[in-house]
Amino acid sequence: MALVRDRTEFAKMQGLSRWLLSYRKKYLESLRQEIRDDEYLIANLEERGDYLEGHNTELVEENAEMEQFKQDGIIISDNKHRLLNDVDKYKN
Numbered sequence: 001m002a003l004v005r006d007r008t009e010f011a012k013m014q015g016l017s018r019w020l021l022s023y024r025k026k027y028l029e030s031l032r033q034e035i036r037d038d039e040y041l042i043a044n045l046e047e048r049g050d051y052l053e054g055h056n057t058e059l060v061e062e063n064a065e066m067e068q069f070k071q072d073g074i075i076i077s078d079n080k081h082r083l084l085n086d087v088d089k090y091k092n
Helices: 002-091
Strands: none
Touching: none
């Protein structure tokens, strides 16, 4: 009777040990999967950062051109107002 009880206890412990081993393997695999997913996201973010950095350089150049157009527009507007004032002065 003691032999059967010991054998049953051994089978329970062996089953628990196998379950724990299986659980640990699945847990480690899920961690590996999360690491792969995070590495993929990091690679995508780095790629996006490189794209935006390149695009940012283009926008800086474009912004400088637009600033020059704005200054030219201000000068043209000032000249227009000055000429209109001169025309009004000569009309009177």
